[in-house]
Amino acid sequence: MTPNEYFQKLNSDYLALAQPFEELFWTTFMGTSEDHDGRVAAETALNTFKANPARISELIAQITQLEQEENSPENSALLHGLRGWLQFFEVNAIKSATARDMTGQLLQDDSDLFEKRKKLVLHFANEQGEQVEASTLVLSTNLLSEDSEAVRKSSHDALLELEGFVVRNGLIEAIKHRNAYARAQGYRNFFDYKVNKEERMTPEQLFEILDEFEHQTRDAQMQATDSLIEKHGEHATQPHNLKYYMRGDTTREMDPYLPFSKSLQRWVESFGRMGVQFRDATLTLDLLDRKGKYENGFMHAPQVAWYKNNDWSPAVINFTSNANPDQVGSGNDGLNTLFHEGGHAAHFSNITQNAPCFSQEFPPTSMSYAETQSMFFDSMLSDADWLKLYAKNTKGEAVPDKLIHKSIEATQPFFANGERGILVVPYYEWNIYSLPEEELSAERLIELARHWEKKILGVNCAARPLLSIPHLLDKDAACSYQGYLLANMAVYQTRAWFLREYGYLTDNPHIGNMLAQHYWAPGNSISHNDTLLSLTGEGFTGKYLAAHCNRSVAEAWQEAQTSMASALARIPPPVQPLQAAIQTVHGEELLASNSESDTAMFADFEAEINRRYH
Ligand SMILES: [Zn+2]
Structure with missing residues (x-):
């Protein structure tokens, strides 16, 4: 086979496996198909393709052959594509036979732990002292909103019970097996393996x-704790009281300005004014909750965007959320989904490389690189100028300044704590995955959890004890949590660049084009760091996120006032077409589409929501 034939075949073999899997993934997760066995079979076939170590030597041979041929534009494009596939298989194929033999054990560990965890029933004592069964979601809501301290205490105790349960029911064995698997591939431990694979x-x-960020935000974190003590007394820093005293929720007051039925229109118009385009993608949005539907928002692409021999092949993208439009806060959540998943969709619709390996969302695409794109857009939803221009009630009145001020007062003092709540996880995981095997005991894991919570969060025990975080349990999510913090650092680095360059973000018509060019077009053909360098001229840095954490309420309010005043003085740019065929569905029902026009879609969507939820 010539290098070109090999390349064409690789592209088509991959798509022949990835598309059926993605289609089944969507229908089974949306509850419109029961073909779970079909999905597992399709996934297994795709994984077998990805894990094939023979591809690496084949690709090296093809690349070596091609490098000796003449230096033409066709050959250099072909080299680029083959090198992309080489990187893909270097990340996904398991070269070590020992490690390949262990993958079954790792999956078994996850499912054992999952099965045992499912059988554990947690309880809290209600105000009457009765034991009530509760999920971790209910327990953490209690910590936030239950006025009775005894109820909060018993809810937190249940989280500690969960922590004790996981360390005695398989986590330690899982850590040992994961470390052995990583060592068989030349890494020091599983954390080392994950960070290298996922973040390069x-x-x-x-x-x-992380150390630099820890250092830069330490004072802000301590000030927040001190002010809690000053206001509410020492007992406010007890683990069951922390969330309760830190809360400052403006969701209810904000709700009339963020009706769910208007969220689609506000998303399309806001992205359109920023010049975000989807290069003829087809977007299907299944936003409403229903029974049998997967309980978490996500975006997947049954067809990735790429140039097939210079012909553009646009993306086909689906995304979902679990909105209940009759609930308070649903409009805010709905916008968050549209901006977040819509940001992912914009990214994956704009990758303009010559092979599908560059535009699929799994490694070598780094999680923090992908999340940077989505979180950049959802970060805008709390910007004062965005709220002023877009958050309006049914009478068309904009959200009052007073309420924006109140929400800054509620959130700014604890912004550093929120980020450090992510930061504590990698410190802890790196520590426990680096321990010598003989030191891995239930007591030691718990002792280290308290040690790192004290060190990073300044409390004797966190409101959410480390080992009650589900991400730490299964092998796919373990040792990956830092991706969210890295992404947020990149988001604030990007925001800072646009603010320096243009003075504003909301309705800035340069955003779509600049992101498409510097962040999106290359896909995973360059590193996350190189995308940041390309746009901002600076490598990866947490200093802008730290600066955001360290603002006082007065400073944050000053910035908000300035941004609102200049937003109101600007003439809004025209809404540019998103260049996307959009349809919103509810399972198999079509709610609204822009086949006729965006305006018709907004009206149909609004009418459908109002009809169903009244
Ligand atoms: Zn995301």
Whole structure:
């Protein structure tokens, strides 16, 4: 086979496996198909393709052959594509036979722990002292909103019970097996393996960034704790009281300005004014909750965007949320989904490389790189100028300044704590995955959890004890949590660049084009760091996120006032077409589409929501 034939075949073989899997993934997760066995079979076939180590030597041979041929534009494009596939298989194929043999054990560990965890029933004592069964979601809501301290205490105790349960029911064995699997592939431990694979960094490079951020936000975190003590007394820093005293929720007051039925229109118009385009993608949005539907928002692409021999092949993208439009806060959640998942969709619709390996969402696409794109857009939803221009009630009145001020007062003092709540996880996981095997005991894991919570969060025990976080349990999510913090650092680095360059973000018509060019077009053909360098001229840095954490309420309010005043003085740019065929569905029902016009879609969507939820 010539290098070109090999390349064409690789592209089509991959798509022949990825598309059926993605289609079944969507229909089974949306509850419109029961073909779970079909999905598992399709996934297994795709995974077998990805894990094939023979591809690596084949690709190296093809690349070597091609490098000796003449230097033409066709050959250099072909080289680019083959190198992309080489990177893909280097990340996904398991070269070590020992490690390949262990993958079954790792899956078994996850399912054992999952099965045992499912059988554990947690309880809290209600105000009458009766034991009530509760999910972790209910327990953490209690910590936030239950006025009775005894109820909060018993809810937190249940989280500690969960922590004790996981360390005695398989987590330790799982850690040992994961470490052995990583060592068989030449890594020091599973954390080392994960960070290298997912972020293309060593743990040392990662902790250089994290240490700096830890140092820069330490004072803000301590000030927040001190002010809690000053206001409510020492007992406010007890683990069951922390969330309760830190809360400052303006969701209810904000709700009339963010009706769910208007969220689709506000998303399309806001993205359109920023010049975000989808290059002829087809977007299907299944936003409403229903029985049998998967309980978490996500975006998947049954067809990835790419140039097939210079012909553009646009993306086909689905995304979902679990909105209940009759609930308070649903409009805010709905917008968050549209901006977040819509940000992912914009990213994956704009990858303009010559092979599908560059535009699929799994490794070598880094999680923090992908999340940077989505979180950049959802970060705008709390910007004062965005709220002023878009958050309006049914009478068309904009959200009052007073309420924006109140929401800054409620959130700014604890912004650092929120970010450090993510930061504590990688410190802890790196520590426990680096322990010598003989030190891995239930007591030691819990002792270290308290140690890192004290060190990073300044409390004797966190409101959410470390081992009650589900991400720490299964192998796919374990040792990956830092991705969210890295993404948020990149978001604030990007925001800072646009603010320096243009003075504003909301309705800035340059955003779509600049992101498409510097962040989206290359896909995973360059590193996350290189995308940041390309746009901002600076490598990865947490200093802008730290600066955001360290603002006082007065400073944040001053910035908000300035941004609102200049937003109101600007003439809004025209809404540019998104260049996307959009349909909103509810399972198999079509709610609204823009086949006729965006305006018709907004009206149909609004009417459908109002009809169903009244
Ligand atoms: Zn995301």
